[in-house]
Amino acid sequence: MRPKEIQEKLGIDADRIKLFKREGIFFPENPPSGNRSTNYTETDCENLRLLVVLTKSGLTCSDIRKLQDGEWTLEExxxxxxxxxxxxxxxxxxxxxxxxxxxxxxxxxxxxxxxxxxxxxxxxxxxxxxxxxxxxxYGYRPVSFIRNIQCPHCGEEYEVDLEDYLYDQSSDERENGMGPDIVYSFNSEDNFECPKCGKVIQIEGWIREYPVGAYDSEDINLDEWED
Structure with missing residues (x-):
């Protein structure tokens, strides 16, 4: 099946499938190669249906990843x-x-x-x-998502609010009494253009909050966007 066909069949959009791929919980049997787009199989369709059911029930991508890795049972x-x-x-x-x-x-x-x-x-x-x-x-977060970045093309520096590109928040409860270990993941895909040179930049990475309310670490990458 072509991308549009499976989207229409399942009633989901391309962004949903991209999210599942980015989160590492969905891997098509026939990924894109060269100029050819993904050719989805019936197995892919069933896997996506399962992911849609689980996420609509309230499970997060992080929850599902733990299921796939055997860290949790479905009941847990x-x-x-x-x-x-x-x-x-x-x-x-x-x-x-x-x-x-x-x-x-x-x-x-x-x-x-x-x-x-x-x-x-x-x-x-x-x-x-x-x-x-x-x-x-209002999605208030004690750890700021505002960062200064430098365009890899023209070298211009400016401030970006990564909150605009947040797509997932995973949380693991620690046993030391310091609360959950929270990781915020973001990806601008093709939605950010350098205000000076106009070229599309992909801003991708994560920010870690641990303990709650305290900045811990981050990994932020800037690349030329490739569709």
Whole structure:
């Protein structure tokens, strides 16, 4: 099958397949060679269907990679992801309840009773409950993704926000009590042009956050884009 055929058959776009390839969880049986594009097989189709089902169930590419490498059983992956989703739902449920309370109280911005609702939140958080916070709504990250890069073509230097090209966030819980080890992966593909010379640059790599809120390390590569 040609790329367009398998995309139409599965109802997914090329970016989804590229993501699976970049994450190392999908390898076509007949990869592109020379000027010839990928010739997808029925086995490829079934593998992609499996990946779509698993990701739509909530599993991340990192979860699936652990399944493929034998590090996790499917049950372990499901339990871990379910705990994450349950925690997210609980936060949203608490925030939804607070919004309903504000509506019932006919709260007004000009006369807002901050102390009253601050105490409601403080009491619930002291009991272990959580609410939607800024990181949930705006993707706030304590580690900055803004970097200065130099165009490999013209040598121009400028600031780039790698948040715009983030495609995956993997997390491994450590046993030392310091929280999860988080790796943010990004790839600009053909979406970044040098503002001076106009040539397409591929910015690809990762930034590691460990412990939570602290910068650890990074690997950022700049290359000429090749489709």
């Amino acid at each position: 992956a499901i339990v871990s992801r379910k705990q994450s989703i349950d925690a997210e739902i609980a936060r949203k449920r608490n925030s939804l309840s607070l919004l309903s309370e504000l509506l019932d109280d006919k709260a007004e911005f000009e006369t807002f009773e901050t102390d009253r609702y601050w105490n409601v939140i403080t009491k619930k958080e002291a009991a272990g409950e959580e609410f939607i916070d800024i990181e949930d709504m």
